Amino acid sequence: MYTVLIVDDEPTIREGLKTIINWEEQGYKVLDTASNGREAIDKHHQLNPHLTILDIRMPGLNGLEVIEHLRREGKKGQFLILSGHADFDYAKKAISYGVGGYLLKPVDEEEMVEELGRIKGLLDKEQNLKQRSTNEDFFYREHVIESILFGGQVWPREDVIEYGLDWPLYQVVLLEVYSESHSHMRAEVKREMAELLASSKQGIVFTAGQYIGCLLKQPLVSDEERHRFYDEMALVLKRFSSPVYMAGGSCVLYIQDIEASYNEALHIMENRFFFTEPSVVTMQATSEPSSNEVVGPLRLDEDKLTDTLYYALDIRSKDLLSRVLDDMERVMIQGFYTEHDIKKKITKIAAVALNKLSLHSTESKLIATEHTAMLSSLYQQPTLTALLETLHLQFAKLIQQLGVNSKDTIIKQMIDFIKRNPGDHLKLEVLAEVFNYNSSYLGKLFKNYTGESFNVFLDKVRMEKAKSLLEEGLKVHQVSAQIGYANVDYFHSKFKKYIGISPSAYRDQYKERQ
Known part of the structure; x- marks a missing residue:
């Protein structure tokens, strides 16, 4: 018009x-x-x-x-x-x-x-002539940029001026629209970005392998500028319905030095899995560990994380679920694990926790099996944050399906949990962490409610479980292992103390009665 x-x-x-x-x-x-x-x-x-x-x-x-x-x-x-x-x-x-x-x-x-x-x-x-001229200008400018970055070409200053690239400062920003079909829509994404930058006169768009590059004439220095630029781009690309990730290199004074800015942005983008916020991520925006933070990689205790995750599902605790996923994130980041290792380890931890849950009942098995199918989607998540959010969403839904625990007090939950898991390496300190209580205070609450200390109550539950296993014909060392006693002699003495006879004698007497 x-x-x-x-x-x-x-x-x-x-x-x-x-x-x-x-x-x-x-x-x-x-x-x-x-x-x-x-x-x-x-x-x-x-x-x-x-x-x-x-x-x-x-x-x-x-x-x-x-x-x-x-x-x-x-x-x-x-x-x-x-x-x-x-x-x-x-x-x-x-x-x-x-x-x-x-x-x-x-x-x-x-x-x-x-x-x-x-x-x-x-x-x-x-x-038409104006559009053709504009397209030609963009083509030649893009050619200049790509020849410097990927061809090592040095352009005379008069050519840089002729193509309108004689700017006070330069900064390379790389963008990725995360999608399985990204390669098919890259040209369309690039076109929309080019139109936005052209209308705002912010810079030039170019192709950078699997990414789309932007050479900016007004570098993004502050957090506010980086967030605003990201928001503008994300709004334009909203129709693609895919996550958008951006990384920016440092500012340089001369166009021949943009390769340094590009390489820095590329290095940051290669660690996109660890991006945590919607912004243009730069080196100065990446927090460095302070002197009082943990130095060196943290060791991943898979068994402990698996058990704690299983406990969260077993006692229907969304609070504990959030805490264990936070612990996972901290350990994975400070352990310097790769994206592949993180996805592999978290998927394994989740799978083992679901398997343990499925052993409780037919209902638990059906629910756990339904959510096991979700685990493959963890490998498709673009960031650690997205992966953990996916896991949290699925397991919160699982807890909802299991229903609110009928126990109306924390001690009743503990008693029910102990009876269902007597073979685990249960300690008051571990359960205090699970239920988010001080261990000494929890011990007093437990004794006031049951009339017995935690360890005595646990021993009695284990002895009852041992009796049923012996009645099934299991050998003494098998029973000892199943109820959480690594030392058979210690189990033997505990059993005799509570039951009055040795485990083998109890099994023989039971056979005689049958």
Whole structure:
């Protein structure tokens, strides 16, 4: 839609021109009107219309003087002259100013429509040439950038100036739209980014392998600038419905040094799995460990994490689930594990916890099996944060499916848990961590409720479990291992203390009674 400014000192003509023509049907939109030459110049500056229709004879500056003034300023728009005088000299002078047409008053509607159609053709050609020129400029600029980054070419300063790349500063930002079909939509993403940067005059877009690169003339220095740039890009790319990740290199003074900025951005992007916030991630935005933080990699205790995750599911504790996933994240980051190792280890921990849960009952097995199918999706997550959020969402749903535990006190939950897991290496300190209590306080609560210390209660539960296992015909060392006693002699003495006879004697007596 081309824009129009109508200039005439007669109000009836101005309003008549606005109404007698169906401007939208002709491909135009009337922005405003002006009543004299000076007002026409001012409004032309404000509106920059594609077409100005104006009368030659007006008080003050006449139409030709208005055109002459605007042409001297470099204005490129089309002009259509209206006059009540069929003066050939005026027409010749108007043509010398590049006027698109010349009509006599009173204006005939058909002639006006015909002129508008002809001028629209001229405007279309101008737009096509302008677009072609713009595309060529982008192509050559992109070629300069890519030849420096990937071809090691050195460009003379005059060429850099000619292509409009002589900037005070330069910064490379790399972008990835995370999707399995990213390669198919990369060209479309690049086009939309190029349009945004061109309209805002922020920089040039180029191809950078699996990423899309941006060479910025106004580097993103502050956190606010990095967040704002990310938000602008993410909004434009929202329709692709995929996560967007960005990394920025350091600022450089000369275009020949942009390779250093690119390599830094590339190094950051290769660690995209550890990005934690929606922003352009840079070296200065990446936090370094302080002197009082853990130095050196943390050792991953898979058994402890697996048990704690299983406990969270078993006692239906979303709070414990959140804590164990936070511990996973901390250990994985400070342990300097790779993306592949992290996905492999977390998937294994989750799978073992689900398997242990499935042994409780038929209902638990069905629910656990349903969520086991989810584990393969962990390998598709683009970041550690996304992976843990996926796991948290699935396991919170699992806890909801298991239902709220019927035990109405923390001690009843503990008793139920001990009875179902007597073979685990249970300690009061471990359960205190699981239930988020101080161990000494929890021990007092437990004794007040049961009348026995935690260790005595645990021994009695284990002895009852041992009796049932011996009745099934298991050997003494097998029973000892299953109820959590690594030392068979210690189990033997415990059993005799609580039951009154040795484990083997108890098993023999049971056989005789059958």
